[in-house]
Amino acid sequence: MLKRIADNRDQGSLAVQFRRKRFAFFQSLLSHLERPVRILDVGGTETYWKMMELNTGDQVFISLLNLSQNEVSLPNVTSIAGDARAILAKDASFDVVFSNSVIEHVGTYQDQIQMAKEVRRVGKRYFVQTPNKYFPLEPHFLFPLFQFLPINIRVLLLQNFRLGWFSKTPDKAKAREIVESIRLLDKREFISLFPNAELYEEKIFGMAKSFVAYGGWE
Numbered sequence: 624m625l626k627r628i629a630d631n632r633d634q635g636s637l638a639v640q641f642r643r644k645r646f647a648f649f650q651s652l653l654s655h656l657e658r659p660v661r662i663l664d665v666g667g668t669e670t671y672w673k674m675m676e677l678n679t680g681d682q683v684f685i686s687l688l689n690l691s692q693n694e695v696s697l698p699n700v701t702s703i704a705g706d707a708r709a710i711l712a713k714d715a716s717f718d719v720v721f722s723n724s725v726i727e728h729v730g731t732y733q734d735q736i737q738m739a740k741e742v743r744r745v746g747k748r749y750f751v752q753t754p755n756k757y758f759p760l761e762p763h764f765l766f767p768l769f770q771f772l773p774i775n776i777r778v779l780l781l782q783n784f785r786l787g788w789f790s791k792t793p794d795k796a797k798a799r800e801i802v803e804s805i806r807l808l809d810k811r812e813f814i815s816l817f818p819n820a821e822l823y824e825e826k827i828f829g830m831a832k833s834f835v836a837y838g839g840w841e
Contacts, residue, residue: 639674641825641832641833642671642674642675642723643675644825645723645752645823645825645835646675648823648835649721649750652748652750652837652840653683653719655840656718656719658681658682658683659682659683659684660682660683660684660718660719661684661686661716661717661718661719662683662684662685662686662717662718662719662720662721663685663686663688663710663712663717663719663720663721663745663746664685664686664687664688664721664722664723665688665707665710665720665721665722665725665738665742666688666689666707666722666723666724666725666728667685667687667688667689667721667722667723667725668687668693669687669693669695669696669697669700669702671723672685672697672700673697677697677699677700679697679698679699682699683699684699684700684701685699685700685701686700686701686702686703686717687700687701687702687703688703688704688705688707688710689702689703689704689705690704690705690706691704692704707722707725707726707729707738707741707742708729708730708734708737708738708741709737709741710741710744710745712745713745714744714745715744715745715746715747716745717745717746717747718746718747718748719746719747719748719749719750720742720745720746720748720749720750720751721749721750721751722742722749722750722751722752723752724752724753724754724762724833725738725753726738726739726751726753726808726816727753727754727805727806727807727808728804728805730806731806732806732812735806735808735812735816736816739751739816739817743817743838746839747839748837748838748839748840749817749820749836749837749838749839750835750836750837751817751835751836751837752833752834752835753807753808753813753833753834754807754832754833755807755808755809755810755830755831755832755833755834756770756807756808756809756812757809757810757830757831758830758831758832758833759830761787761807762787763787763788763789763805764777764781764786764787764788764789765786765787765788766780766786766787769786770807774799774802774803777802778795778798778799778802781798781801781802782794782795782798789801808834810822810831810834813834813836814836816836817836817838819838820836820837820838821836821837821838822834822835822836823835823836823837
């Protein structure tokens with residue numbers, strides 16, 4: 624049941640409804656920019672832009688940055704290989720840097736700081752989203768308050784159960800690697816990464832589910 628609610632591949636899921644609302648806000652910002660517009664999507668997929676019904680005739684050109692290059696089919700989407708912590712691009716070389724639920728996956732807090740610096744460096748504007756650490760349901764393992772359990776307990780749970788988007792992982796070292804690959808940010812930490820940004824909060828039942836930092840759109 625929780626997976627159906629949180630499944631970003633399901634057009635009718637609550638997660639996709641949140642993404643559509645967030646994307647509508649992004650489009651409202653984008654609509655004020657002169658065309659053509661070059662967007663760098665850090666950690667993004669072509670599937671996401673298809674699901675958000677990207678208008679391929681709008682002169683918005685998207686470069687997907689991931690650790691490896693992937694095949695794409697949309698005429699205005701390209702895929703490039705790279706590291707979010709060291710983007711091979713000149714300062715302000717993109718009109719917008721976009722990133723959706725990626726910064727929590729890049730490593731330590733220092734790695735997150737470095738990604739944020741690169742986002743601000745290569746983009747004239749940015750729009751970066753991440754889940755809220757203090758939302759009760761951990762969004763990757765779909766286990767209440769999972770992020771606050773001791774690391775050994777989280778590893779043990781993953782060794783013995785399928786959790787969220789992750790299969791049961793009996794190997795202790797592999798389970799630990801998976802658990803440690805996600806570092807959720809709280810509001811204070813996220814704001815510190817983008818000190819000049821405005822903050823958009825996505826709320827459910829009055830609680831912030833995720834945050835978006837956006838800057839440079841004045």
